[in-house]
Amino acid sequence: MLDMSATALAVVQGSYTMAMRAESWLGGVLLTDDIPIADGSESRDRSLAIPEQVSFTIPRRDRGYDWDPGIDPAHPLAAYGQMLRIDYGVDVGGGGQYEWINRGWFLITDSSTEGDTVTVNCAGLLTLIDEATLVSPFQPSSTDTLGSVVRALIEPALTVSYDGSLVDRAVPLGMQWDSDRLGAVTEVLGAWGAAERVTEDGYLLVEPVSDAGAAVLAISDDRDTGTVVRWQGSTTRDGACNCVVAQGEDAAGNQIQGVVYDSSGTSPYQYGGNFNPLPVPYSFQSSLLTTVAQCRTSAAAQLLLMRRQAFRKLSVTMVPHPGLVTGDILSVTGAGLTGARCAIEQLTLPYSTGEMDLTVRVL
Structure with a gap:
């Protein structure tokens, strides 16, 4: 959960007065801190490569300012690298005393004017990585690790931070990715048993795949x-499985694999249960997996990721x-x-x- 005071947490459990505010930044320079959002919404979906989407409307003219983005490439609502920091306000004092909750940073993908209304669409900052396909094949060096490869693929578009519980390791020689930058990041994280998310502060956090933690x-x-x-x-059986097989190759060139079965007592896909008494595997291969232990860790993480969808x-x-x-x-x-x-x-x-x-x- 995003940071909120105890007072704000109590207020949002019932009816309350809200407000929105948004800042526009370009190249680290604040363009405006008072975009007059009239209506809109934010959606997030963990199954998507770019989980965050925002769309909102504002009046074309407000307090004497023209919000038509076609006026100037440096306009606060233009789509030339402008990023918005959006805050959601909760009236905690009953008289316009707002506590502002930072919803995060979003990249403007398009904006247009029709009549007296400007429509702005934004996406999460992973858009920067998704659209930046590799110009030439990316080959890690002999000193690279999983962490350094992710950093090389992501920065300087986003600053990468790692959860302290992740154990870094060397990347096998001979790895190469040809064009898909975000796909390369996904493959590295999959072999690591990790996942990424953009935090509300705008950096990329890499952390273990987990459903642990207390309810917020x-x-x-x-x-x-x-x-x-x-x-x-x-409900559907399409894409369902009760085990995951992760395959790799050891230093001697032998094929190795790790298998993780769905053993959750509450899972309708539990191995040996009613779903299917036989193994129904989801299999994948990565040259980044060089030991059986690595294969098992990767398979366990992939099983959790698949359960998010099925x-x-x-x-x-x-x-x-x-x-x-x-x-x-x-x-x-x-x-x-x-x-x-x-x-x-x-x-x-x-x-x-x-x-x-x-x-x-x-x-």
């Missing part, structure tokens, strides 16, 4: 207060909570569950009066 918020199905919890109305999920509609982000753990009561640990996989947060929608996965 308890929610209950209560129609009187506006919280509705429902099971999602679909598992039991709930839809939640509630009063907007500006502190929530994808990956947060909630305690959910409703739809036949009592205090179930759930992880947020998708969310939509309105930038004006409205309801917040969540998709949470039962852990």
